[in-house]
Amino acid sequence: MTRMIAMGGRPLMEGFALLGFETWPDADTEDMKKLLLELLTSRQKALVLLETYLSQAPCPLLADIRIHGGNIIVTEVPSINASQEYHPYVEKLVTKVLGNGTLENNE
Secondary structure, eight states: OEEEEEEEOHHHHHHHHHTTOEEEETOOHHHHHHHHHHHHHHTOEEEEEEEHHHHTSOOHHHHHHHHHOSSEEEEEEOOGGGTTTOOOHHHHHHHHHHOGGGGSOOO
């Protein structure tokens, strides 16, 4: 069985709770580290959604999970009030590899 987990601010977590996710409202970096370590040591399958402030926090354990993959999939979700300004991590990588104009809308 795969655990579906969302961590972040309380307003955003309320929505994910309605979708059936296990939620960690108002989680901080230490909560994230604790959860990730638990998932690794128990070898559980999990989809983990992290609000931007957690996803971009300096955390070697998170970086290692992203590099090696395995049973844990981690993705980022924007804050409710910042969805218009949100730029995912992958956007930076694509721009770095393919150039600044790559992601512009050329209609």
